[in-house]
Amino acid sequence: MTGRNGRGIDGGSGSSPAANGRPDRTGEASPLNTIGRPMRKVDGLAKATGRARYTDDIQLPGMLHGKILRSPHPHARIVRIDTSRAEALEGVHAVVTGRDMPTPYGIIPWTPDEHPLCVDKVRYIGDGVAAVAAIDEDTAIAALDLIDVAYEELPEYFDPHEAIAAPSGPYIHEPRKPGWSGNITKVVKLEFGDVEAGFAEADVIAEHDYFFEGTTHTPIEPHCAIGLAAGDGKLTVWSATQVPHYLHRELARVLEVDPAKVRVIQPPVGGAFGGKSEPFDLEFCVAKLSMLTGRPVKILYTREEVFYAHRGRHPFHMRYRTGATSDGMLTSVDARIVLDGGAYASFGLVTTYYSGQLLTAPYQMPAYRFQSTRAYTNKPACGPKRGHGSVQPRFAFEVQLDRIAERLEIDPIELRRRNFIGANTRTVNELRVTSNGFLECLAEVERASDWKRKHRRLPFGRGVGVAGSTYISGTNYPIYPNEMPQSGIQLQVDRSGRVAIFSGASEIGQGVDSMVAYVVAEELGVPLDHIRVLAGDTDFTPVDLGAYSSRVTFMLGNACLQAARKLKAMVRDAVAEEWEAKPREVLLAGGMALRAGDTGTSMPLRAAFNLAEAKFGTLGATGSYNTPKDVHGSYRGGTIGASPAYSFTAHVAEVEVDTETGFVTVDKIWIAHDCGRALNPVLVAGQMEGSAYMGFAEALMEEHIFKSADEGRAGLHNAPSLLDYRIPTSLDTPALESLIVESIDPEGPYGAKEAGEGPLHPSIPAIANAIYDAVGVRMDSLPFSPPRVWRALQAAGRGKAAGRTRQAVGAGRAG
Amino acid sequence: MEIVRLRVNGDERSCGVPAHYTLLETLRYGLGLTGSKQGCDKGDCGACTVIVDGRAILSCITPVWEAEGREVRTVEGLASGMETHPVQDEFDLNGAAQCGFCTPGILCSSVALLDRNPTPTREEIRAALAGNLCRCTGYEKIYDAVEAAAARLST
Structure with missing residues (x-):
């Protein structure tokens, strides 16, 4: 296989x-x-x-350069904007503000909560308030300094729990119904099977808290767009987008242009990973500025603006309760999740569902309940990053499984095998699963990594960990309802x-x-x-x-x-x-x-x-x-998570932990992925390795975090550069070995399923479980940075001076 | 505006640019050589890497006047006539370029490496590319491509 x-x-x-x-x-x-x-x-x-x-390689005759003025406040009312001094500057051709584009938009039609430029309020440091088109970039930057904005600062929320608890306004958004909180995007509560009865049957219950830090996509190409409005009423926008069709629709709607006159051209995109999958301020601004000037207008984000545009991985605060029988069979799973959404909804409604819906394979769950709440906070909006909404719960859940396996003294690969959900079945939340090569994935990583010789057998400081996962091959329902x-x-x-x-x-x-x-x-x-x-x-x-x-x-x-x-x-x-x-x-x-x-x-x-x-x-x-429409759950929300096919993945990671410094080195990740059929195995392996790399990066290095009030500027990005927001170089990245598994899906083209996102998921829990195997310390908060690991080692008495053997530290530990 | 004179990919070129322009801005916006990319603007990502007098350098933090009178080679100058450099061909064969945005810089770092060390080990390739961030590949396919190119060059 x-x-x-x-x-x-x-x-x-x-x-x-x-x-x-x-x-x-x-x-x-x-x-x-x-x-x-x-x-x-x-x-x-x-x-x-x-x-x-x-996109930025395109130069059009007479092209103007645009820049966007951004808010210095995390939450404030816009009292007044005076653009007259900027307009008077030689070389400036047009200035626009939120009032010029008052129609709200949002990638999810039910949550249109943002504007191309802020109209009444700014909601994070970096929110756009005005845009300028000028003869060159230097003049545009100079013009931004001449725009006078008066703000009235409002109470800020950086912690999602505080945002949810706020008893009254001013909220970050207007409540959608009277009596609701304007600090909450969405609450999802779903229960399948009898959860409490499942726990009553359990011989062992693991209950732990996990925290997944936010991370961002960091494509090497910054966002860029060019607008060109012609005298005949046609509007062309070139953009580094991954959703030209949705951009087409939203440009027409927000700018009130006949969609038949709007053309979106998407040149090759220099990386996206979910970070270019909805309209951004620059696309509306280049279009509007071109409509006002009759000249092509280009805006290229600075790297700093890319960090503030974000739409990346939500920070998740998670509590998992997992029950199993003494032979390792899952009986019940209960999850409570708080999602830190940032300033706008973005895809957040879907993220909130995905945080629970996508956990129900590759293991059989007799009973499952989750409650997920997405809060607004005064930080850049979170959205979909590779493995949208399901990477975070997968981390927590696969560590839970490792804990249960340890407690029951069952090999963690064997535990996963026993709970395998099978092919051609339905999950507890009624999602239809067709092809399923998860057992082969487990067998492949077990063999290739020499698992049986290594797990719990390597010298103290070295360890291996395993994790599995599933992911969708597309969604059965489009973002806007249509047939x-x-x-x-x-x-x-x-x-x-x-x-x-x-x-x-x-x-x-x-x-x-x-x-x-x-x-x-x-x-x-x-x-x-x-x-x-x-x-x-x-x-x-x-x-x-x-x-x-x-x-x-x-x-x-x-x-x-x-x-x-x-x-x-x-x-x-x-x-x-x-x-x-x-x-x-x-x-x-x-x-x-x-x-x-x-x-x-x-x-x-x-x-x-x-x-x-x-x-x-x-x-x-x-x-x-078009997708089959009869393969989802029969309950409200049951369409979200439904896919025509699911991919399956298993990873084994091998790590070395320096107990003196807390520095974790990942030597290798073995990646086995069921992609249905590899249409071109080189490209599939490239997706698998790129995914595992990105998961590794989130596990050890990346933190999309913001300064607090005692650090001077609350809500300011901690490190909006590629030097300080560390993504892995060639020297950081572990060896990656791709093991392609082909289950030949009955409905995929030649049997193919996805390979671009699924293989990210297990990297993170596999590394967490490997760290435990190495030093007997559970890492439940991301990232596993040297200070965090060092502190955990100290707390467990397993630092430099502590015992050197696994027996000295790990014996009898229930994880 | 200042007039700068550069020797780029074997051609003598001159153009007028603002005095603060970097080599990258001059190549991209002055000379139309848009193969070299801007990813970060401050020497962090390596997408702007070009070869100056045989060394891979970051053109986005090189003031253009520093390159005057020196031999500049960009991704557009790696092929000879119709024949691509073996590294370029191997990048295609090995799937070493996904989005391709970091690729011009990585190709320049790789060619500079192979010019001074025609038979690098995988570790030497890793070290030579440490200044070039790739967000797509996980680097494995890039090492494969550079190794394959080295093998082709040495036969």
Whole structure:
């Protein structure tokens, strides 16, 4: 069931299946020519030669530069804004404030609580209040200094518990109903099965508190946008976004422009990870400033602005109670979670559901209850970061399992095996699970890491830990309710034999443009270099909802498969007619049309396409994908968390803990991930390694935190730079080994599921559990930084002077 | 505005830029060489890395006048004619570029490394790339690519 992270590559199409060297899942020779092989990316050469043009690489004639004035206060009423001195500055072409764009928006239609620029109030240090367009960046910066804003400061909330407890206003937002708190975005309480009866049956109950610190995406490309309003009323916005369709809608709605006149172009994006998955102030501002000046306007965030724009991982305060029988079978799980949401809702309504909904696999839970409350605080808004809403509870839960395994003296991999939920089943919260390769994932990491020889057997200071997880392959319901497809694709065939793919999906580095090319190459037998992918332009491409929720391979892949098969049917019909054969006897492979069982009969694909064009007229096809709508829970909120397929992951981490300094070194992470089928194993392994890297970073290094009042400026970002907000360098990052597991999902394209987010989850608890194995200390608060680990060691009497053997520190400990 | 003269990718170039411009700003906004990227503006991320007189340097914290009279090589100058540098080709083959934004800087650091050490160990590659942040890959595929390029260059 496993394939290794293959190296070596060929042109990508046309050679024999055997060259793949990988047996099919069924053990038969693979029928696939392209899918499953290492292949070049369609944009690989452009990216390796510096020719890929990102948003800030675009220079338009007469372009102005924009800058946004940001609030110095975490919570204040805007009393007055005077822009007259800025407008009078030579070189300034336009100044806008919140009053110029008064329509509120929000990525979730039920929580539209922000404006392009603040209208009445600022809610965090860094909230935008005015924007300037000037002949150059220096002039725009000078103009910001000339905007006079009078503020009236309001009470601030930085702690979510204090925000929730506030008995009366002024709240951060107006309460949505009289008597409600304006400091709460959402409360979700759901219960499945009889939780209390489950605890009554339990032989062992673990109850512990956990804290997951906030972290941010930190793409290397800062957000950038260019607006161009033309005299004919058309508005074009180029943006480093991962959701061009939602941006299209919101630009039209907020700026009151006919959506048919709005065009969003998404150039290659230099990393996103969820941090570019909703509209941001700069996109509205460049559009509005261009509408006022008639000239193109560009805004490029500084790195500091990227940190304040945020929308990253929510800090979670979690309490878990987990019951199990003496043979390690889970009986009941109860969770209480407080989410620190920051100043705006963003995706927070979904995050609040995800914090509970996505925990119910890969283990069987007879009973489960969660209560999650998302608070507003006067800090940059949190949102979706890779593994949206489920990375935090997964950390807590997998440490809970490690504690139970320890207490019951069951190997933690064995404990996870025993609780395996299985394939083709429903979770306790009624989510439909189809393919499930979790047991193979466990077996792979157990084997590759030499687990049995290492766990509880390494010398003091070294340890291994395991964790598992699941994640969605897209969401069954789109962000705004509608019955239309979630993904669409359009194919067009040229008389030269070239196939063009028009794709609305967002290439953010994950390889979606290549993925659709592989599908077309497979179905039509076209060499990869005869395929063009035109993507990310709402004027020319069908709608795809965006690069979020790990949805594109599953959804766009299926849409592309459908379109390619329609085209294939036409080509086979036309060739069959020519050969007086049956259509099913016509094979398309290796740039040729071939007759099955007749090696002497063939023609180049170009000729086959020409025959089809002669028979059917101009050749093209569309394909679309929509999710099944009957696979979710039957209760309110039961649609959230429902996905057409779930991926599964297991990690083993091996660590070394320096008891003198508290410094944790992660030597290696073994990553086994069930991606359904690896359409290109090199790209899948890249997603797995990038995910594990990012989880490792959250475990040991990253803290998106803010100064307190006694540090001088409450609400000021602690470290808004890539020097001080430490993300791992090559020297920090552990060795990462990808172990691809393929369960062949019945509904995924060629059986594929997601690989971009799931493999992040187990890194963090696997490292926590490895630290325990190494030094017998539980780390329940992130990150596991040297001061935290050192203090925990001191508290447990396991620092430098303490006992040196595991027996001295760990014996009989219930975790 | 100041007139600066640079030797970039073998060409003598001159252009007028504000006196405070860095080498990166001059390359990107003065000369249209947008391959070199700005990720942080203060020498933290390495996306702006170019090769000056054979050494990988951070162009975003190099005042442009410091580069005058020196040999500047950017990602656009790594290929010779139609032939890409083996590191560029191996980046494509090994999936070493995901979003690709850090890639130009990493390619320059890699080429500078291979020019002075044609047979680096994996540890030496790791050390040479310590100034280039990549947020996508976890670095493994990048090491694979540089190793493969070194092997190709030495045969």
